[in-house]
Amino acid sequence: MASALSEKPVPAPPPFPIARFSVEQYHRMIESGAFTEDDRLELLEGWVVRKMAKGPAHEYTTGQTDALLRERLPAGWHVRNQAPITLHESEPEPDLSVVRGSRSDYRHQHPRAGDIALVVEVSDTTLTTDRLKSRTYAAEGIPEYWIVNLAERCVEVHRRPTTSGEGYGDRKVFGQGAEIPFVVDGHDCGRVAIADLLP
Numbered sequence: 001m002a003s004a005l006s007e008k009p010v011p012a013p014p015p016f017p018i019a020r021f022s023v024e025q026y027h028r029m030i031e032s033g034a035f036t037e038d039d040r041l042e043l044l045e046g047w048v049v050r051k052m053a054k055g056p057a058h059e060y061t062t063g064q065t066d067a068l069l070r071e072r073l074p075a076g077w078h079v080r081n082q083a084p085i086t087l088h089e090s091e092p093e094p095d096l097s098v099v100r101g102s103r104s105d106y107r108h109q110h111p112r113a114g115d116i117a118l119v120v121e122v123s124d125t126t127l128t129t130d131r132l133k134s135r136t137y138a139a140e141g142i143p144e145y146w147i148v149n150l151a152e153r154c155v156e157v158h159r160r161p162t163t164s165g166e167g168y169g170d171r172k173v174f175g176q177g178a179e180i181p182f183v184v185d186g187h188d189c190g191r192v193a194i195a196d197l198l199p
Helices: 023-032 056-070 127-139
Strands: 002-004 041-044 047-050 077-081 096-100 116-123 144-149 154-161 168-174 179-184 187-193
Touching: 041 127, 056 077, 056 096, 056 116, 056 187, 116 127, 127 144, 127 154, 127 168
Parallel strands: 116 144
Antiparallel strands: 002 168, 041 047, 077 096, 096 116, 144 154, 154 168, 179 187
């Protein structure tokens, strides 16, 4: 059964100046060797943010969700696993994204918001950050965002993006006995059982 999702307050910024970066500056830092793959960073709304280590439950759920989405996809779409997407002020690396076209379409650039039907984050210790990401994804017009909430054993589904900075207009929680309708670009791709995603 789905239920409404309550919003958490946004933390106040720190009381000292912090530099923000554009996507282009972030790319130049990566190209210059300032960051390496071992640094586990992503760009969120101009801030360089450290990503948390992933435990066994997180890895299991990411792989399981990947497999369940992949087997339901319509032609002309694919699943990316823990790969960057390029937005106007961010370059997050969601656990999963459902992207238009084939992998070869992205040999020279990451997918952009218009290429993406769904973003999925698997959350155990990063729930506050993952909920804040909803405003980033919504502002870019990404149609749907799922947070697989391991701590509460549910999936938070965000739909109907708004551009007001408030995130998504439709937010529901699907518990263990529920199934999520999976829709890609207007195609009904069946339902995903919550119990099949969780470790």
